[in-house]
Amino acid sequence: MAAGNDHQDIKREKILEASYQRFLHYGYSKTTMNEIAGDLSMSKALLYYYFPDKSQLYIAVMRKLSNDYLKILEDNINTFTNLKDAFVFQIDIHHNFIVSNYNFFDFFRLNEQNLPDPIWEIVGQVHSAELNLLSNAVKTEVERGTIKPVDKPDELVDLLLDALHGIRVGAVSQKKTNFPRKEHLEEIHAKKLLLIDIFIKGLMY
Amino acid sequence: MAAGNDHQDIKREKILEASYQRFLHYGYSKTTMNEIAGDLSMSKALLYYYFPDKSQLYIAVMRKLSNDYLKILEDNINTFTNLKDAFVFQIDIHHNFIVSNYNFFDFFRLNEQNLPDPIWEIVGQVHSAELNLLSNAVKTEVERGTIKPVDKPDELVDLLLDALHGIRVGAVSQKKTNFPRKEHLEEIHAKKLLLIDIFIKGLMY
DNA sequence: TTTTGATAATTTTGTTAAAAAAGTCAGGAA
DNA sequence: TTCCTGACTTTTTTAACAAAATTATCAAAA
Numbered sequence: 001m002a003a004g005n006d007h008q009d010i011k012r013e014k015i016l017e018a019s020y021q022r023f024l025h026y027g028y029s030k031t032t033m034n035e036i037a038g039d040l041s042m043s044k045a046l047l048y049y050y051f052p053d054k055s056q057l058y059i060a061v062m063r064k065l066s067n068d069y070l071k072i073l074e075d076n077i078n079t080f081t082n083l084k085d086a087f088v089f090q091i092d093i094h095h096n097f098i099v100s101n102y103n104f105f106d107f108f109r110l111n112e113q114n115l116p117d118p119i120w121e122i123v124g125q126v127h128s129a130e131l132n133l134l135s136n137a138v139k140t141e142v143e144r145g146t147i148k149p150v151d152k153p154d155e156l157v158d159l160l161l162d163a164l165h166g167i168r169v170g171a172v173s174q175k176k177t178n179f180p181r182k183e184h185l186e187e188i189h190a191k192k193l194l195l196i197d198i199f200i201k202g203l204m205y
Numbered sequence: 206m207a208a209g210n211d212h213q214d215i216k217r218e219k220i221l222e223a224s225y226q227r228f229l230h231y232g233y234s235k236t237t238m239n240e241i242a243g244d245l246s247m248s249k250a251l252l253y254y255y256f257p258d259k260s261q262l263y264i265a266v267m268r269k270l271s272n273d274y275l276k277i278l279e280d281n282i283n284t285f286t287n288l289k290d291a292f293v294f295q296i297d298i299h300h301n302f303i304v305s306n307y308n309f310f311d312f313f314r315l316n317e318q319n320l321p322d323p324i325w326e327i328v329g330q331v332h333s334a335e336l337n338l339l340s341n342a343v344k345t346e347v348e349r350g351t352i353k354p355v356d357k358p359d360e361l362v363d364l365l366l367d368a369l370h371g372i373r374v375g376a377v378s379q380k381k382t383n384f385p386r387k388e389h390l391e392e393i394h395a396k397k398l399l400l401i402d403i404f405i406k407g408l409m410y
Numbered sequence: 411t412t413t414t415g416a417t418a419a420t421t422t423t424g425t426t427a428a429a430a431a432a433g434t435c436a437g438g439a440a
Numbered sequence: 441t442t443c444c445t446g447a448c449t450t451t452t453t454t455a456a457c458a459a460a461a462t463t464a465t466c467a468a469a470a
Binding site: 048 | 430431432
């Protein structure tokens, strides 16, 4: 029934929104199903009516976030006048995405290496979209004749994204943390912009 | 007394060698002082006569390894005809160092983030030496007029080393492991050489 | 000066009980 | 039939504490 599904969708949305707020503020492990239900003035059992379990609820929220991100990438594909703009764009929105959802990713910090498969799926999806946008920009730039021909744009962009990902901020000596602290994100962002500048020039004739 | 010190040094060496074998095979936490002493048919107390504690024993082994590495770096400082050779050299010997002591660093993989401070000290030392060699090469290259002037060579090299460090090999989808597996080291090595090529070109006029 | 057995001190591991949170279900309301 | 809940069960986390393993010390012997 259409009406029933509408209502269900609205309810699902409410749950996702409340869950997002909890996860964002307290992180995955310090958010309980009771608290989410409490925020919505509903019973915990109802959450289980709409979502099979806690982790899949988290994943649903994650998917909602990533969809916004993917949308931005899609909307901006092939809209850049040059390669550098494309990279700067990617770095900027990625930075923005991480900053505004920082605590939400406690889940990643916590589970480190053994994240549930659906999470990896989403991560892969996002990566593909970034790859797509950027390798498209590379191809365009090659056609314009500003940079040298690239035999495998995907592999090149993958390489550069890895390099960007490697940018960290070291503490006093060398204790570079695996996941950057929130207070380091701006510095990392600045460094990435510096790095991409070198990249682009390195690709030119 | 010279003779006494000689003997002491030999003994210390024996202990370091036996310890290295244990650490290499089982890692730090799964190696006991009793086992090391047993391998050498000496009492555990004697180990404490030569080394103040376990962690400093591990450090000593680590330092022995890193000293070889540092020596190579020192010996080759200012011996490069161009910047690229310097980077290729750094990437090569770093690769070689990791490959030949791969299992020794199980310790790093296992303890991940909470390594004892003195270990970080050595890591910092090695990093400084790499930084030194490479930023020297940058300065030389600038003087030769092949690349644009660099305001802060140290920061530039630090950035590039971070970028190189970011190079990983992804599995099927995106499950990139934090520490590269041994079978991926060659591929990573190749990718780094690719990347540094772009770097160098990006620094040129 | 070098070495050790005995022993003290500390850390890790294992056990268990209580508490907290996840997850289920029969049945009621809309 | 769909949506919802209170009461319930199961699983996970936490805390306390004892046992075991390991690090570290030291007086005394070689």
